Amino acid sequence: MATPTLSRLLTRHVGVLYTPTESLALRWQQQQQRGYAKKIKKKGGASTATESNINTAEDIARAFDEKKLQDRMDGTITSLKESFKTLRVGRANPAILDSVRVRIDGSNYSLRDLAQVTIRDPQTLLVSVHDSEFRSAVDKSIRESGLNLNPVIDNEMIRVPVPKPTKESRDKMAKSVSQMSEQVKSKIRNIRQDGMKQLKQDSKIAPADEIKRLEKMVQTLTDKHNKNIDELIKTKVKEIQS
Secondary structure (H helix, E strand, C coil): CCCCCHHHHHCEECCEECCHHHHHHHHHHHHHHHHHCEEEECCCCCEEEEECCCCCHHHCCCCCCHHHHHHHHHHHHHHHHHHHHCCCCCCCCHHHHCCCEEEECCEEEEHHHHEEEEEEECCEEEEEECCHHHHHHHHHHHHCCCCCCCCEEECCEEEEECCCCCHHHHHHHHHHHHHHHHHHHHHHHHHHHHHHHHHHHHCCCCCHHHHHHHHHHHHHHHHHHHHHHHHHHHHHHHHHHC
């Protein structure tokens, strides 16, 4: 007979179906009751009540969620890809302006909320501001963004030449890629630790072979995402240096 999965084990109790969280909380609470319940004696020795040193269901850790763990790891990869898009590698890419914030009347706005960015040619971006009243503010924000760009107001458009990077700037970008990647790998490690901690908690009520299977799955996901990060680094550095 096949070993029941952790989710099935945690969702059945006395023939009644529970959600994984409810079942885990219920089983954990019952274990706590058995381990810590104390009888309070009346005068004369009669038992009147049971005092339990237990946690409420809300305080019990949630059951291991395989999908949630994978989604968190996938999210870090998506975030890294988006960060890589903002690196200026010498070719016009609207994403390099994603980080630009425009200050208007004391508030900060994303440039994307105020304008449309398109590619004119491989070395030039065109910024079309929706409201001409904000054109100067957008121009100033791009100029002061720290991206080393010098926009030019050209009639109703803002032209943004994208200079080819120097060797020094290429090396700096390659270093940034490495730093971004290390930060993401650190997040992957933290997610892995969260998963392992939850499995350690679940091991008190789940079969050892099921816990071992899930621990192996967590490690496989970790290795897979770290390999993906390494491949992204290699591709991006090659793009920067080309």
